Amino acid sequence: MQIKFMPVDYDYFDWKGRNYALITGRTKDWKRAVIVDSFQPYLWVILKPGTSEKKIKEITGKIEKIKIESSTRITRVEKTEVHKKNFLGKKVLALKVFITNYKDAHPVADKIDFNEVLARREYDLPYITKYIMERKLVPNYWYNISGEILSGEEFGGLDSGIEADICIKAEKIDKAREKEFSPRILAYDIETDEFEVGKGNILMISLVGKNFKKVLTWKSCQDKPDYVECYRDEADMLEGFVNYVEKQSPDFLVGYYSDKFDLPYLKMRAAENKVKLSLGLDKSQPKFTGGRNPSGKIFGITHIDLFRFIETALSQYLQSETLSLNEVASELIGEKKLDFSFKKSDKIKAHEWKDYFAYNLQDSVLTYKLAEKIWPDMIEFSKVIQEPLFDITRDGMSQHVENYILHNLEKFNEIAEKRPIHNEIQLRMERKKYEGAFVFQPEAGLYENLAVFDFTSFWPSIIVSFNLSRTSLLEKKEKNALEVEKKVYFSKEKGFFPLMLEEIIKLRKSYKQEYKKNENPLTKARSNAYKLLANASYGYQGFFGARYYCPEASAATTAIGREFVKKLIDMVNKESYKVIYADTDGVSFLLQKNTQKQTLDFLKKLNSELPGIMELELEDFYKRGLWVTKRTGDFGAKKKYALMSEKGKIKIRGFETVRRDWCNLAREMQSKVIEMILKEGNGKNALEYVKEIIKEIKERKIKKEDIMIRTQLKKPISEYKSITPHVIAAGKMKEAGMPVDIGMLIEYYIAETRETKKLVREKVKLPDEKGEYNIKYYLGHQIIPAVENIFEVFNVNLKEIADGKKQTRLDGF
């Protein structure tokens, strides 16, 4: 029989000592289908050059006798084949060693330790990755699958244990033409009595799907809205939850922060209540895998924690200062959480429960809408990288790069390099840092008529143009080799890594152009996926966990980068412009007497001289730009500047305005000051404005919310060597019984205290604590520091003005 099949969730199982992939998905007529498929697992044994045929026969004979016995199975080598392959760009002769069970690939490899063996590889690839590589059942595409329907006895009655309309043992897999797929998404969220996972009761659970909204509770059942369903107790509610998930039959169960909170909480409360949380299609309970950040896996249903995908793939594009559901949802979908003030459940009054239910429901509504909104990004990442959504939504950028490489190695006939083992990682982490990018020392001042040139995809374009990678790195100087900093050499023969990267950049360009013609969100998401892959490729080669780790290539990339930027600065200056600033991949300069057209012609000329795929572009022309001095030292500060485009749009970099660990008062004041100065070309009004703020502070007119300082807690309180104000604040929160987790933004203010308390941390108070803000602190540590360097550009000494020592003298105005 044949079906049209869309793979969604990937898993595998063992039967009689062999491995089988088990893929859950949908058919075109929306049936839940399960595909059982197998491929013959294997590993590679790379032979030393010049190994004789006789020797190969001898080794092969020994390899074919290898047997690994464990309590549950016996793994054997079934056959071997000799292949011509590439390994790290070099031609090699390799034995393909087929084995019966993939889980024993490593012990089998360990036994193949003959003298003639150069290396053993691909025994450490995850089963699903290997399966997709071999069988080409790439997630999120439609396939025609033919095979036999599973009969009752096969695989020990596997089909009877799985909630599916159809189970097929796949024989032939072909890509189908169909494209449309709208999966069934179910969002969920829980509310609890205690924040610590599993400690308190789960009070309610909300579920939101397409045309479906429910809140399940066992708490308050009088006068409840229609969407609220009441249960006898917590256990009963948990069973209700499992039933609703089964009835809704989602392809994706989606939460926000659910890997760390909702799902583990549910699992713990279910265990406590002796309820089986049988969410899996095979009635199994959720499993948690992975060390530091465990991921919740549900058999047959892809559990997605949106937070994790947003954190790695989207956060760099967001303005949100935290990745809380509230902030992210309000930025991406323009909707917020409902207001609700939390209390212990026994203190919640009857009429307040209604608000609590609404609050809980809204969280799932936001999660559902967020999932819909970022769906194109997740799907396109999955298609481009060829990994299932479960992994795509949890892997970091380096893992994405690596998976992209693994799924594209076949084009280069390459055997995959191994993952570094523990002590290799240790050694790599001890490596000295290599020199990075060049940053130009600016001179403080207010400048007019500027232009900014940027290199497009700077690092990737250097890696591609100069062929910098593990496989093109030479051990010693060779004829025609590229020499970098007189110490490392790279072959001119293109390595597969730069070739893949070049392809990524090309594809990115073409999808970007396609999007300009037709604004399809999927095209944009695909273009963005390629862009992120390209950007992460430089970091990947310097990352200690990478299979294709090559710090020499990273160091060469930055060395060549520094050279180009310095050369660019010289050329710009020689062409009667004046460079004001440069950081990594771009320069800001004064046009002086040159026109914009001349500048664009100059850009063209520069581009004609660039090698390979390197390219410069005009970022923009700017009417004014502001650079300030460093607070310590009388020279210009790097990474702090503000620009105003010709249309009056202001771009602020590095200033306190953009730093979330400064109070809103200082940030807003500074941004207004910068805006005034850039728009007016002088500091007159700005100074008046600042004086007004200073007056308001002294008169205690500032609202409390504007003086709150927020700092992230990055590790457990006990691990801090330096006890800073935010650590004290976190301690106070813990004492008050408030939730304190790593990664939280700790909010506090500096209050007036007795004279004996000298340190800032001794004046820390939590937002709810009674007290008055410390005028001296806010003036001397927030307001003045935020703007004094800006006024210094106009020779105004703000400190003296604030102290009342000096009346306004407007030198320089």
Added chain:
DNA sequence: GGATACCCTTTACC
């Protein structure tokens, strides 16, 4: 006892 160098820490830039 105040200035100062230095460490620890957070957050930004690219």
Added chain:
DNA sequence: ACGGGTAAAGGGTATCC
């Protein structure tokens, strides 16, 4: 452990004269 290096800046503390 789960891209990289460069840089500013605040708070706390040790050290100097």
